[in-house]
Amino acid sequence: MKYKSQKVAYWFFALSMLLLSLQIVYGFIMGFAHMGYDNLHSIIPFNTARAVHTNLLVVWLLSGFMGAAYYIIPEEAEKELVSVKLAYIQLITLALVGVVAIVGYHFNYWEGRKFLEIPRPLDWLVVANVLTFLGIIIMTLAKGKKRTTTSLVLTMGLVFAALLYLPGMIWFDNQTMDSFFRWWVVHLWVEGVWELIMGGILAFLLIKITGVDREVIEKWLYVIVGLTFISGILGTGHHYYYIGVGKIWLIVGGIFSALEPLAFLAMALFAIAMYRKGEKKHPNKMALSWTLGTAIVSFVGAGLLGLAHTFPAVNMYTHGTLVTAMHGHLAFWGAYAMIVFAFISYSMPNLTGRKMYETTSGLLAFWLSNIGMIGMTAAFGVAGVAQVYLERKVGLEFGEVQKEIEVHFFILVSCATLFTTGIGFFIYEFIKYGRPNDEALIANQE
Amino acid sequence: MLSKSQAKVFFLGGTMLSFAVFLGMSWNSMSKEVPKQTHEENLTAQVINGKKIWEANNCMGCHTILGEGAYYAPELTKVYDRRGEGYIKAALMSKTPWSPRGRKMVAYAMTEQEANDVVAFLKWVGEMDLNGFPAKPDLKK
Numbered sequence: 001m002k003y004k005s006q007k008v009a010y011w012f013f014a015l016s017m018l019l020l021s022l023q024i025v026y027g028f029i030m031g032f033a034h035m036g037y038d039n040l041h042s043i044i045p046f047n048t049a050r051a052v053h054t055n056l057l058v059v060w061l062l063s064g065f066m067g068a069a070y071y072i073i074p075e076e077a078e079k080e081l082v083s084v085k086l087a088y089i090q091l092i093t094l095a096l097v098g099v100v101a102i103v104g105y106h107f108n109y110w111e112g113r114k115f116l117e118i119p120r121p122l123d124w125l126v127v128a129n130v131l132t133f134l135g136i137i138i139m140t141l142a143k144g145k146k147r148t149t150t151s152l153v154l155t156m157g158l159v160f161a162a163l164l165y166l167p168g169m170i171w172f173d174n175q176t177m178d179s180f181f182r183w184w185v186v187h188l189w190v191e192g193v194w195e196l197i198m199g200g201i202l203a204f205l206l207i208k209i210t211g212v213d214r215e216v217i218e219k220w221l222y223v224i225v226g227l228t229f230i231s232g233i234l235g236t237g238h239h240y241y242y243i244g245v246g247k248i249w250l251i252v253g254g255i256f257s258a259l260e261p262l263a264f265l266a267m268a269l270f271a272i273a274m275y276r277k278g279e280k281k282h283p284n285k286m287a288l289s290w291t292l293g294t295a296i297v298s299f300v301g302a303g304l305l306g307l308a309h310t311f312p313a314v315n316m317y318t319h320g321t322l323v324t325a326m327h328g329h330l331a332f333w334g335a336y337a338m339i340v341f342a343f344i345s346y347s348m349p350n351l352t353g354r355k356m357y358e359t360t361s362g363l364l365a366f367w368l369s370n371i372g373m374i375g376m377t378a379a380f381g382v383a384g385v386a387q388v389y390l391e392r393k394v395g396l397e398f399g400e401v402q403k404e405i406e407v408h409f410f411i412l413v414s415c416a417t418l419f420t421t422g423i424g425f426f427i428y429e430f431i432k433y434g435r436p437n438d439e440a441l442i443a444n445q446e
Numbered sequence: 447m448l449s450k451s452q453a454k455v456f457f458l459g460g461t462m463l464s465f466a467v468f469l470g471m472s473w474n475s476m477s478k479e480v481p482k483q484t485h486e487e488n489l490t491a492q493v494i495n496g497k498k499i500w501e502a503n504n505c506m507g508c509h510t511i512l513g514e515g516a517y518y519a520p521e522l523t524k525v526y527d528r529r530g531e532g533y534i535k536a537a538l539m540s541k542t543p544w545s546p547r548g549r550k551m552v553a554y555a556m557t558e559q560e561a562n563d564v565v566a567f568l569k570w571v572g573e574m575d576l577n578g579f580p581a582k583p584d585l586k587k
Contacts, residue, residue, distance in 0.1 A: 036549075045552045046507065047504045048504075105504075114515055117504060175497060175511070175512065175571060178497075222457040229457070229460060229465075230460040233461070233468045234467060234471075242577055242578075242580075244512065244575065245479045250577065320514065320515070392580070393584060398520040399546050402547070402549065
């Protein structure tokens with residue numbers, strides 16, 4: 001690292017690792033419940049486990065993005081963060097809001113709106129927290145020596161993500177309106193501005209790892225985020241097919257959703273092309289694996305598996321089934337979890353001064369978690385397709401079908417165990433790196 | 447070959463154009479399609495209260511409605527037609543976990559009035575024009 005204040009990133013990553021571990025625990029609770037073993041029902045019913053699982057995902061990813069931003073912005077702007085103290089306060093309050101929300105979910109304190117379960121009073125604390133974060137980032141950029149495209153795209157993604165949180169805070173009497181604007185948050189986050197954040201982080205990593213000229217990388221970054229928005233904004237239509245709005249969304253949503261994989265394909269080709277073009281081979285093999293991995297797996301998970309069920313005629317049958325869970329798992333893993341892992345793998349040697357570039361546990365972390373997640377996706381896919389045919393096409397009762405597909409959740413839980421082992425190795429590596437320290441400050445750190 | 451500034455124009459222009467079209471379509475949906483397709487005139491105080499109870503208990507954490515939610519319990523968009531008022535109220539008012547085929551629902555032990563409100567909400571949802579969703583099982587003999 002080049003700037004002392006970059007050390008704050010470490011604590012955001014540590015929070016991410018902690019919350020990810022908890023997220024996995026609640027995932028297992030749900031997996032077992034689907035298998036027929038809902039022994040924890042009286043303490044942690046399914047809807048609690050579900051809200052905790054998805055909200056922890058959002059918070060740990062955001063914490064990872066924030067950590068990455070606190071690392072990237074000083075280096076890109078060539079300026080220490082304007083206030084490290086405020087950044088630590090922001091970290092602690094973020095953790096507190098997260099913990100209060102999650103504890104609340106065990107006591108029926110929530111808003112039952114998928115992904116946006118955080119109750120309204122806590123929403124305002126989230127807003128205050130994110131404003132503090134953005135204030136630090138924007139002030140640092142404003143006072144910095146340079147404003148690079150990479151840092152601007154990343155900051156733009158973070159600002160838009162904050163703005164788009166607001167439509168989700170409006171109360172609507174009409175369920176359709178509620179759903180309509182809920183997707184402004186959820187869809188425009190994950191298939192819009194989060195891709196900007198991912199693109200910004202990816203560009204930074206590629207500049208550092210491949211040594212390809214910044215101008216070339218940033219030019220393609222513009223093309224990719226352009227494709228993302230052109231396809232993703234109107235692609236929101238695939239959430240509007242069957243919620244009580246007009247049929248025009250079937251056409252517009254169908255066409256632009258079909259274009260959405262293009263942005264991910266471009267991202268994958270971009271990462272691979274830059275890697276091949278790069279003359280400098282960075283010794284940090286783990287960072288390279290995760291960087292190329294995120295570009296490729298996001299194309300499969302978010303791009304192809306999303307496309308698999310956004311054709312209106314297919315979605316008519318798959319909408320609201322486990323097919324969505326299939327796509328959701330590999331998409332979030334490939335696009336967002338892996339980019340955070342890539343960044344952690346890149347930054348930890350620089351933050352701590354320990355150059356564990358290629359270790360056995362690091363390799364095991366990469367392969368076990370990826371193979372495990374692909375297995376989980378396959379299990380969800382088989383269960384989902386079976387559900388679609390038995391329930392939606394043949395017309396069997398929901399409960400009967402669920403009994404039939406219980407066996408696939410045994411496979412799911414087995415693959416999840418493999419996945420968890422991989423994550424365990426990653427966290428073990430993270431702990432082994434130790435704390436960030438000023439001795440790791442190197443003038444020409446790459 | 448594409449220059450960096452051309453790429454920037456592509457990004458900014460494409461984004462602004464897409465967002466403008468999206469806003470226009472959204473406005474049309476909100477002002478014309480939603481009132482008609484959801485029969486907004488039937489959105490009574492009781493239905494709205496039903497929605498509040500629905501959200502306060504995170505019913506979407508297990509069920510789907512309009513195909514949205516979790517996949518642990520049945521789709522409820524057409525539950526009013528499928529099961530009728532009596533069955534729904536029995537499930538909501540039960541003091542022990544309702545567990546058809548072994549999968550448990552939280553025992554909400556709702557009052558009669560609360561259950562009526564949720565039923566009114568589900569009845570209103572069931573009457574929406576959803577462009578054909580949910581589809582009729584076409585392989586059913």
